[in-house]
Amino acid sequence: MSRTILLLPGDGIGPEIMGEAEKVLRWVNESFKLDLSFQHGLVGGAALDDSDTPLPDETLELATKADAILLGAVGGPKWDGLPMAKRPEKGLLGLRSKLELFANFRPAILYPQLASASSLKPEVVSGLDIMIIRELTGGIYFGQPRGVRQLESGERQGYNTYAYTETEIRRIGRVAFETAQQRGKKLCSVDKANVLEVTVLWREIMNELKLEYPDVELSHMYVDNAAMQLVRAPKQFDVIVTGNMFGDILSDEAAMLTGSIGMLPSASMNSAKQGMYEPCHGSAPDIAGKGIANPLATILSVAMMLRYSLDEGAAAAAIETAVGKVLDQGLRTADIMSEGCTRVSTRE
Ligand code: ATP
Ligand code: MG
DSSP, X not given: OOEEEEEEEESTTHHHHHHHHHHHHHHHHHHTTOOEEEEEOOOTHHHHHHHSSSSOHHHHHHXXXXXXXXXXXXXXXXXXXXXXXXXXXXXHHHHHHXXXXXXEEEEEEOOGGGGXXXXXXXXXXXXXXXXXXXXXXXXXXXXXSOEXXXXXXXOEEEEOOOOOOHHHHHHHHHHHHHHHHHTTSEEEEEEOTTTOHXXXXXXXXXXXXXXXXXXXXXXXXXXXXXXXXXXXXXGGOSEXXXXXXXXXXXXXXXXXXXXXXXXXXXXXXXXXOOEEEEESSOOOTTTTTTTOOOOHHHHHHHHHXXXXXXXXXXXXXXXXXXXXXXXXXXXXXXXXXXXXXXXXXXXX
8 A cells, every 4th residue: 555755854954964864764664675756845934934834734735635744844034034824833733723633742752861951960861761641632722712812901911711522522531541551551631630721621531531542541631740750750741631731831841851952852633643743952043054963852752753654663763773873872862972982974
């Protein structure tokens, strides 16, 4: 069965890291006889320069038809002054909401070879392997009404709405329970049920779902405590599930526990398992064009894509093993460089 992959390099270091990830993808395609075909498209600043919109119709159409999307990164100082609707980031948000990519997976894994890169003590982080699942198309980032209004008193008030329907909570909950079943069978749901009604409902639905997944141990944690526990004792977590805003913050926090932003992949999926895969880091304009960016986060995103959207676990494992071997050999891009290792370029 032939499947189509859409490659969206984007801006900054996007094209450099994508170039290397594409080589890996083409290699597994041939070696494992995957029958994948590839298309390329523009998104973000690259699309703005070309057609004055961060998400051209053509890209959206290719994205809708693709089985999976691999994205580099978007944005950069060149487009900073533009109005909100024309920011490169709108290209990303548009893809997420148009394709209904409601489930965002962000693993925080500490590679033993890179243990010294973490800012935490080795015993606190060694062996760290957490999966954060963030709801991506609802919650306070999308709730209506929103805006800045004039009050009777004459002063302005900014406001947003934090809302989740039962359906939205249930579908992200199922994804989280199923993921926990395939991992360490421990799920921690993060909310603020002592203050926010929407998360009281969130907690209720998670408890309901738990009855369908008796093999998974479910716990609940308030978000402020979760933020603290993540730096105090991160290894207590296996899978974390939470809403859009809490997940945004906690997943960045968890990523930094590993000390290596250039190493972390992510996946965003819809109910049809169609997904968009991208590194957790941004477009890194400060190092763009220098050939020093770490391509491993993007290459590991290829592995996630093979596993989650294409059901090609063996090819995914081959990539992950290869990344481990590269690290074992002491080869390091600048961001993960340490004493006694060999510094290599993006391409090397
Ligand atoms: P965004 O808003 O798009 O998330 P950001 O401003 O948060 O972007 P990044 O673009 O992720 O930040 O860059 C943060 C820092 O990490 C920069 O100094 C950048 O050079 C570095 N960095 C990011 N990605 C990589 C990479 N793949 N390899 C090496 N360094 C990287
Ligand atoms: Mg960022």
